[in-house]
Amino acid sequence: MKKCRIVALLSQKGGAGKTTVTMQLAAGLARRGLEVGVADLDPQESALRWADSAPEDHPFPAKVAAFGGDAKEIAAALKAFSKPLDILLLDCPPSIEHSHTLTALESADLGLVPVVPSPPDLWSARAVERLILQRMGSKGRLKGAMLPNRVQRTALAGNVLEVMREFTLPVLNASLSQRNAYAQSAVIGASVYELGKAAEASQLEVDWLVDAVMELLGRGS
Ligand SMILES: Nc1ncnc2c1ncn2[C@@H]1O[C@H](COP(=O)(O)OP(=O)(O)O)[C@@H](O)[C@H]1O
Numbered sequence: 001m002k003k004c005r006i007v008a009l010l011s012q013k014g015g016a017g018k019t020t021v022t023m024q025l026a027a028g029l030a031r032r033g034l035e036v037g038v039a040d041l042d043p044q045e046s047a048l049r050w051a052d053s054a055p056e057d058h059p060f061p062a063k064v065a066a067f068g069g070d071a072k073e074i075a076a077a078l079k080a081f082s083k084p085l086d087i088l089l090l091d092c093p094p095s096i097e098h099s100h101t102l103t104a105l106e107s108a109d110l111g112l113v114p115v116v117p118s119p120p121d122l123w124s125a126r127a128v129e130r131l132i133l134q135r136m137g138s139k140g141r142l143k144g145a146m147l148p149n150r151v152q153r154t155a156l157a158g159n160v161l162e163v164m165r166e167f168t169l170p171v172l173n174a175s176l177s178q179r180n181a182y183a184q185s186a187v188i189g190a191s192v193y194e195l196g197k198a199a200e201a202s203q204l205e206v207d208w209l210v211d212a213v214m215e216l217l218g219r220g221s
């Protein structure tokens with residue numbers, strides 16, 4: 001079996017969509033037949049609660065577990081957790097100064113930064129970009145990308161997306177729009193794929209997200 005690939009979801013603020021993207025991406029990857037895990041590194045444990053909301057007869061399609069402790073303990077636990085997996089997603093705390101975020105970047109092959117297209121989110125994305133670029137400088141295999149999330153068709157969002165393209169980190173070839181389905185699926189411990197035809201637009205967006213992530217990881221479908 002191929003080595004497990006690790007994707008860290010990071011941002012400098014809460015609310016950027018780390019947990020939402022983590023869980024939808026996990027479900028989309030699992031639909032491709034991959035063995036997927038989610039490590040909840042945020043002390044708020046939202047990913048764990050999301051998975052725990054699933055009914056017993058319809059569990060969330062990825063293994064979700066919370067991890068705590070010091071950097072060394074977490075790194076060792078992640079290594080053991082990732083062994084049977086094809087892909088492990090790391091849902092990080094909402095701060096790049098948090099030691100868990102730094103530990104996650106150390107383990108990751110890809111740092112993915114969800115960015116809501118608004119000026120304040122853009123400014124904090126700069127700080128995350130700096131951190132990833134710095135780590136990329138000392139760790140050859142690390143890649144980084146930004147993922148527009150909660151995108152709306154407004155002139156402001158369009159302008160912000162243009163500015164994002166001037167960053168050094170690439171903007172991922174995918175984005176998630178502002179859609180109720182993303183929040184709604186959390187309530188039932190599922191992903192947008194379980195919401196049926198009404199959520200078709202979000203299912204397509206997650207499909208594209210999966211394609212873009214697999215491509216960056218060098219596992220194009
Ligand atoms: N694309 C989206 N469309 C609609 N709501 C979203 C979207 N992404 C995130 N949200 C909502 O925004 C809030 C914050 O998202 P969350 O994933 O918890 O962010 P983070 O983990 O970065 O703090 C949640 O209420 C979530 O349901």
Ligand SMILES: [Mg+2]
Pocket residue numbers: 018019020042046091
């Ligand atoms: Mg979160």
